[in-house]
Amino acid sequence: MKKPTILDVADTAGVAVGTVSRYLNDQRIRKDNRTRIEQAIADLGYRANTLARAMKTERTNTVGYLVPKFDEFNSGILTQLVRSLRARGYSIVTFHHSDEADAINEALESASSRRIDAIILSGTHEVTEKVQELLTGEQPVIIFNNDVPGVETDKVLVNDEAAAQDAVSRMIDFGHTRIGVVTGDLNGSTGQNRLQGYKKAHEQAGLSVDEELVYVGNWGQLDGYTAMDRFLGMENPPSAVFFSNYLMTIGGLDCLSSNGKQVGKDIDLVTFDDPDMFRLIPPGITAIEQPIEQIARHLTEIVLSRLDGTAPDHLAIFASIARSSCAAP
Amino acid sequence: MKKPTILDVADTAGVAVGTVSRYLNDQRIRKDNRTRIEQAIADLGYRANTLARAMKTERTNTVGYLVPKFDEFNSGILTQLVRSLRARGYSIVTFHHSDEADAINEALESASSRRIDAIILSGTHEVTEKVQELLTGEQPVIIFNNDVPGVETDKVLVNDEAAAQDAVSRMIDFGHTRIGVVTGDLNGSTGQNRLQGYKKAHEQAGLSVDEELVYVGNWGQLDGYTAMDRFLGMENPPSAVFFSNYLMTIGGLDCLSSNGKQVGKDIDLVTFDDPDMFRLIPPGITAIEQPIEQIARHLTEIVLSRLDGTAPDHLAIFASIARSSCAAP
DNA sequence: AGCTTAATTGGAAAGGTTTCAAGTTGCTCA
DNA sequence: TGAGCAACTTGAAACCTTTCCAATTAAGCT
Numbered sequence: 001m002k003k004p005t006i007l008d009v010a011d012t013a014g015v016a017v018g019t020v021s022r023y024l025n026d027q028r029i030r031k032d033n034r035t036r037i038e039q040a041i042a043d044l045g046y047r048a049n050t051l052a053r054a055m056k057t058e059r060t061n062t063v064g065y066l067v068p069k070f071d072e073f074n075s076g077i078l079t080q081l082v083r084s085l086r087a088r089g090y091s092i093v094t095f096h097h098s099d100e101a102d103a104i105n106e107a108l109e110s111a112s113s114r115r116i117d118a119i120i121l122s123g124t125h126e127v128t129e130k131v132q133e134l135l136t137g138e139q140p141v142i143i144f145n146n147d148v149p150g151v152e153t154d155k156v157l158v159n160d161e162a163a164a165q166d167a168v169s170r171m172i173d174f175g176h177t178r179i180g181v182v183t184g185d186l187n188g189s190t191g192q193n194r195l196q197g198y199k200k201a202h203e204q205a206g207l208s209v210d211e212e213l214v215y216v217g218n219w220g221q222l223d224g225y226t227a228m229d230r231f232l233g234m235e236n237p238p239s240a241v242f243f244s245n246y247l248m249t250i251g252g253l254d255c256l257s258s259n260g261k262q263v264g265k266d267i268d269l270v271t272f273d274d275p276d277m278f279r280l281i282p283p284g285i286t287a288i289e290q291p292i293e294q295i296a297r298h299l300t301e302i303v304l305s306r307l308d309g310t311a312p313d314h315l316a317i318f319a320s321i322a323r324s325s326c327a328a329p
Numbered sequence: 330m331k332k333p334t335i336l337d338v339a340d341t342a343g344v345a346v347g348t349v350s351r352y353l354n355d356q357r358i359r360k361d362n363r364t365r366i367e368q369a370i371a372d373l374g375y376r377a378n379t380l381a382r383a384m385k386t387e388r389t390n391t392v393g394y395l396v397p398k399f400d401e402f403n404s405g406i407l408t409q410l411v412r413s414l415r416a417r418g419y420s421i422v423t424f425h426h427s428d429e430a431d432a433i434n435e436a437l438e439s440a441s442s443r444r445i446d447a448i449i450l451s452g453t454h455e456v457t458e459k460v461q462e463l464l465t466g467e468q469p470v471i472i473f474n475n476d477v478p479g480v481e482t483d484k485v486l487v488n489d490e491a492a493a494q495d496a497v498s499r500m501i502d503f504g505h506t507r508i509g510v511v512t513g514d515l516n517g518s519t520g521q522n523r524l525q526g527y528k529k530a531h532e533q534a535g536l537s538v539d540e541e542l543v544y545v546g547n548w549g550q551l552d553g554y555t556a557m558d559r560f561l562g563m564e565n566p567p568s569a570v571f572f573s574n575y576l577m578t579i580g581g582l583d584c585l586s587s588n589g590k591q592v593g594k595d596i597d598l599v600t601f602d603d604p605d606m607f608r609l610i611p612p613g614i615t616a617i618e619q620p621i622e623q624i625a626r627h628l629t630e631i632v633l634s635r636l637d638g639t640a641p642d643h644l645a646i647f648a649s650i651a652r653s654s655c656a657a658p
Numbered sequence: 659a660g661c662t663t664a665a666t667t668g669g670a671a672a673g674g675t676t677t678c679a680a681g682t683t684g685c686t687c688a
Numbered sequence: 689t690g691a692g693c694a695a696c697t698t699g700a701a702a703c704c705t706t707t708c709c710a711a712t713t714a715a716g717c718t
Contacts, residue, residue: 052704
């Protein structure tokens, strides 16, 4: 009870394999043959073997999606990608590396061995040997979310610095002068740029940055908690805190509620990312929204045009960022 | 500058292709040949072509993950799956259908055509022709999250009814007698069972269910909002509400805050799922936690044992459920 | 009808791997 | 030393498509 092959179809329809193949692809077929082939396919329940096809055409119609983790942002992107790429016949195979070089290498290895058509790569900043190898390979690589300086390839990024600066400036406009910041890992551009935005905002306002108020975390919930805990314990605590991503914000919120503090009353918060949840927390949180649909659309377009060969040169597109959701007091 | 093939390796190493192949698989190789092969592989940068291999072995080392959407729960599961299956050499290709028959069929079509080894299927309740076809095909199907009655295959489910009953009973114990319920779609077992648990809790306590307090939604945030809005507008509003998933809970919370109501003071909430966020909202929310790691582990085991052929009979495993996080007043 | 040109078709080769039967090597033991 | 045996190697076939060239059929024109 093996799966029928194109040969079975050809036999049943009384034509040559080549003809069936052409039917499957070009569709340029004499009418009588076409109906016979269609009949045969239906009768046999034939389904083309993608593997054999891929082997011949050297196209797997598969895109790899390699991210550090499936958080709300990346899942959102994934959702859109699956939808739009599926519509064009592509499937997505997912990998995640928890910022571990081993995992990245392993994923790339697998992607390469699977002859994936293109790969969307997020969350790496180290250009390991494997990454380099990948970049020089024949499959397009799209760097996404965080920049990897010095690497020439398609990139889809977010203007982290400008958005952070904008948000922090708002805080300053509201009268805050001591603003804490909780950054992510400073090895990556995302962490660097968001911090940079914070600093620029101060600079522009003629404020100096108190290094004591700069907490370097690593994007995790616990980092946010710890940071906030440290801020609260200070003699002269900040009146507002800027978190570089939503997970750390959650940690910070957790810490606040543990200490009986209230957002918007005791302290104000600014945060990158804007999960729906944040709308539930009473005013006092300013959130920076990332345009997920827009980013995903860009990614899709770049992938497709690269694969069509119609892509313009390595183009680095910066998706812009929407404004804050709720205002601080 | 084509990718080197096993033949190139064989040539360079001065052995036959078969030998290289066996090195790649069994590893039972004479030592001198082994070193020569390893050398050649390193020199050429050879990487096995998974496609060709898959074609021969009829194993793609790929598992499909087909869910209705990548929400927090499914993303959590995906994270674990990617990790544990990757460790065993499997990749995961993801699909989502937004509960649309077309999308499901398309995904299954693709999965079948790609000769995926196994498929994890969540969120379908309708057994369409395609689903039926899939079930009778040769790739194992694991039904996950929601039951599809009448279908015989591996299943990994959650004891929705018992957990819901337990949680609602707690509310009743706290003295609530008018408890609203916001269910998901009642076509699926998940929606049905969670509602059933709600009813059972009432039954057991000798309370009758006021049908006015039963709101049938469809898992979305808006449903939660609308439901809560309706409840609040009643002459005799419920003193507590049970939401069948976290998205609807968020909607409900949103509605409450829009109306200036406070959870824990004006009304109590019970909810299925327990995203970290909920810990930030002041007491009054009782959450049912789904043991994501445990579920994912089960899934992995079942997939692997099915593929090893060592699987026991169709086994329906119910992952148990942890208790509520914070208590109601 | 007869001819030319365009459109389809047929059949085989190729793509990179695994597998299998048959052949070879190397080792042990008498 | 040589027989016997286990362990390993070899080379070709097979897996299912697509693609290509030559061969056939259809269509267009006078």
